[in-house]
Amino acid sequence: xxxxxxxxxxxxxxxxxxxxxxxxxxxxxxxxxxxxxxxxxxxxxxxxxxxxxxxxxxxxxxxxxxxxxxxxxxxxxxxxxxxxxxxxxxxxxxxxxxxxxxxxxxxxxxxxxxxxxxxxxxxxxxxxxxxxxxxxxxxxxxxxxxxxxxxxxxxxxxxxxxxxxxxxxxxxxxxxxxxxxxxxxxxxxxxxxxxxxxxxxxxxxxxxxxxxxxxxxxxxxxxxxxxxxxxxxxxxxxxxxxxxxxxxxxxxxxxxxxxxxxxxxxxxxxxxxxxxxxxxxxxxxxxxxxxxxxxxxxxxxxxxxxxxxxxxxxxxxxxxxxxxxxxxxxxxxxxxxxxxxxxxxxxxxxxxxxxxxxxxxxxxxxxxxxxxxxxxxxxxxxxxxxxxxxxxxxxxxxxxxxxxxxxxxxxxxxxxxxxxxxxxxxxxxxxxxxxxxxxxxxxxxxxxxxxxxxxxxxxxxxxxxxxxxxxxxxxxxxxxxxxxxxxxxxxxxxxxxxxxxxxxxxxxxxxxxxxxxxxxxxxxxxxxxxxxxxxxxxxxxxxxxxxxxxxxxxxxxxxxxxxxxxxx
Amino acid sequence: xxxxxxxxxxxxxxxxxxxxxxxxxxxxxxxxxxxxxxxxxxxxxxxxxxxxxxxxxxxxxxxxxxxxxxxxxxxxxxxxxxxxxxxxxxxxxx
Numbered sequence: 001x002x003x004x005x006x007x008x009x010x011x012x013x014x015x016x017x018x019x020x021x022x023x024x025x026x027x028x029x030x031x032x033x034x035x036x037x038x039x040x041x042x043x044x045x046x047x048x049x050x051x052x053x054x055x056x057x058x059x060x061x062x063x064x065x066x067x068x069x070x071x072x073x074x075x076x077x078x079x080x081x082x083x084x085x086x087x088x089x090x091x092x093x094x095x096x097x098x099x100x101x102x103x104x105x106x107x108x109x110x111x112x113x114x115x116x117x118x119x120x121x122x123x124x125x126x127x128x129x130x131x132x133x134x135x136x137x138x139x140x141x142x143x144x145x146x147x148x149x150x151x152x153x154x155x156x157x158x159x160x161x162x163x164x165x166x167x168x169x170x171x172x173x174x175x176x177x178x179x180x181x182x183x184x185x186x187x188x189x190x191x192x193x194x195x196x197x198x199x200x201x202x203x204x205x206x207x208x209x210x211x212x213x214x215x216x217x218x219x220x221x222x223x224x225x226x227x228x229x230x231x232x233x234x235x236x237x238x239x240x241x242x243x244x245x246x247x248x249x250x251x252x253x254x255x256x257x258x259x260x261x262x263x264x265x266x267x268x269x270x271x272x273x274x275x276x277x278x279x280x281x282x283x284x285x286x287x288x289x290x291x292x293x294x295x296x297x298x299x300x301x302x303x304x305x306x307x308x309x310x311x312x313x314x315x316x317x318x319x320x321x322x323x324x325x326x327x328x329x330x331x332x333x334x335x336x337x338x339x340x341x342x343x344x345x346x347x348x349x350x351x352x353x354x355x356x357x358x359x360x361x362x363x364x365x366x367x368x369x370x371x372x373x374x375x376x377x378x379x380x381x382x383x384x385x386x387x388x389x390x391x392x393x394x395x396x397x398x399x400x401x402x403x404x405x406x407x408x409x410x411x412x413x414x415x416x417x418x419x420x421x422x423x424x425x426x427x428x429x430x431x432x433x434x435x436x437x438x439x440x441x442x443x444x445x446x447x448x449x450x451x452x453x454x455x456x457x458x459x460x461x462x463x464x465x466x467x468x469x470x471x472x473x474x475x476x477x478x479x480x481x482x483x484x485x486x487x488x489x490x491x492x493x494x495x496x497x498x499x500x501x502x503x504x505x506x507x508x509x510x511x512x513x514x515x516x517x518x519x520x521x522x523x524x525x526x527x528x529x530x531x532x533x534x535x536x537x538x539x540x541x542x543x544x545x546x547x548x549x550x551x552x553x554x555x556x557x558x559x560x561x562x563x564x565x566x567x568x
Numbered sequence: 569x570x571x572x573x574x575x576x577x578x579x580x581x582x583x584x585x586x587x588x589x590x591x592x593x594x595x596x597x598x599x600x601x602x603x604x605x606x607x608x609x610x611x612x613x614x615x616x617x618x619x620x621x622x623x624x625x626x627x628x629x630x631x632x633x634x635x636x637x638x639x640x641x642x643x644x645x646x647x648x649x650x651x652x653x654x655x656x657x658x659x660x661x662x
Contacts, residue, residue, distance in 0.1 A: 090584070090585070090587070090588045090616065093588055093592070093616045094616045098612060098615055125617050128617075129621065132623045136583060136620060139583070139620065312580055313625050313626055314579075
């Protein structure tokens with residue numbers, strides 16, 4: 001039981017999902033650590049003075065653990081739908097695999113206790129799958145998840161995964177991986193708080209997709225016992241742990257007010273004095289538009305096309321691509337849809353590209369660079385986009401990821417035009433591209449700033465690194481300065497400059513970006529109401545003043561503080 | 569021993585959903601069925617891990633083996649399953 005008399009503690013992290021929430025915490029159980037091995041055979045040397053077990057008992061324990069894992073995964077599969085259901089059913093079948101039982105029996109006979117026999121058997125199969133590479137190599141991680149569950153069961157610990165306390169809760173975790181959050185129900189999860197993770201982590205992306213308040217990089221949250229009442233402010237990153245019922249009720253009331261205020265906001269994006277800002281959405285396929293409120297949304301600012309290419313051995317054909325693109329275009333007969341060409345590479349490997357492994361994939365052959373040696377895939381994609389565009393009244397734009405130089409941009413634009421695509425631009429993710437924005441707009445029709453990669457490359461901080469979350473923060477003045485360089489180039493040339501990274505979904509940052517001169521903000525559909533409401537609170541001159549304050553700050557935290565204290 | 573050799577018809581090869589459907593069907597047979605690629609070692613068809621580890625892609629020829637009464641019927645039904653594009657059927661479901 002939480003100590004209800006302990007004084008409340010205030011923890012700070014990075015707010016990545018705006019909004020307020022209050023409720024009891026429940027943690028994501030982490031994978032169990034393996035204890036010291038227990039001697040199983042009578043003549044076995046023991047590292048500790050643990051009592052000697054016997055192979056029959058250990059084998060029975062291991063088999064029971066595998067059965068419990070299968071039952072748990074089967075129950076999760078039954079509760080899931082669509083793709084998640086297929087994934088979980090396949091995992092349940094793996095847990096039930098007779099090959100695993102045989103392997104475990106063999107290990108136990110040679111002297112392993114149940115948890116160690118499970119570990120080494122899973123590890124052997126993991127190596128086999130990893131050696132196959134490609135799609136199967138990626139499934140090796142799924143095997144780890146099953147192994148963690150089985151070992152936890154053998155040790156009599158709770159299985160790792162989402163908690164089910166039976167009431168709405170604030171989910172706390174070290175960090176969240178996509179597999180952890182399959183089946184996460186936004187009706188029972190009030191907010192997400194993680195000890196590690198940064199603004200571009202999976203937790204942040206998930207929080208925005210689900211519209212949940214979220215704080216990442218919140219040191220100390222894992223020390224908060226389950227059941228403790230906390231308040232979460234997903235804008236400022238403040239977490240109040242061990243608050244009283246009265247404060248929690250107050251926060252809930254404010255959250256409800258905020259929601260109804262946002263729901264009341266309608267229409268296109270604009271500042272208080274009527275300066276228009278295009279609000280657009282980021283999607284991966286037409287499915288992301290289902291149920292989305294698109295009032296006032298002028299189109300899709302980032303249509304990621306990777307989904308068509310993932311998990312397959314051959315590139316999708318022209319007709320298949322035409323159908324998928326046309327479906328998205330049909331949702332915006334009077335809007336704009338910006339299609340990003342395939343963003344793959346050593347960091348997001350696709351088997352049919354046959355790209356060699358690289359020691360430093362983020363700096364390797366990815367995005368447009370893949371077309372240097374394999375232009376065929378890009379050409380087929382541009383042909384498909386052009387053909388799908390003919391079937392719609394939507395204004396279809398294309399843009400290339402990972403452009404570094406004006407000649408690269410010019411080459412892409414020429415290719416797109418050759419297929420009859422009228423509007424072709426580039427993403428700005430590489431600092432070199434931002435620094436030369438003035439030259440880029442001479443050849444490209446528009447720029448779209450991908451802040452996730454641009455932060456990673458500008459601050460030299462790996463997107464996957466939780467320890468460097470403060471550097472990856474989109475409020476970093478160096479990042480904002482590069483965005484300003486792009487916006488200036490756009491203003492002088494009359495070209496559109498948008499932001500389509502996670503930064504565009506941060507309501508507090510929206511007026512800053514507009515103040516820098518950005519004309520389009522593209523974000524997950526659920527982020528639109530909060531961004532629209534915040535923009536409507538400032539006049540354009542005030543946005544410019546906020547941008548000056550942010551640029552003038554020493555680091556991300558100071559920039560955020562300088563803007564948040566300015567009101568409104 | 570009865571055998572059947574068949575090319576994998578599913579677009580993604582014998583993994584993900586096609587593998588799950590095949591392994592389940594193999595486990596439901598009355599006789600144990602084994603599967604191999606070329607002259608490679610034959611592995612239990614009812615083992616998801618063993619089937620995945622074959623790494624059989626679209627168009628890969630696999631050989632199914634079984635012994636005893638009912639072997640031919642079991643192999644016929646499993647070979648027919650592998651000769652269907654199970655991914656396309658998934659798309660039709662959606």
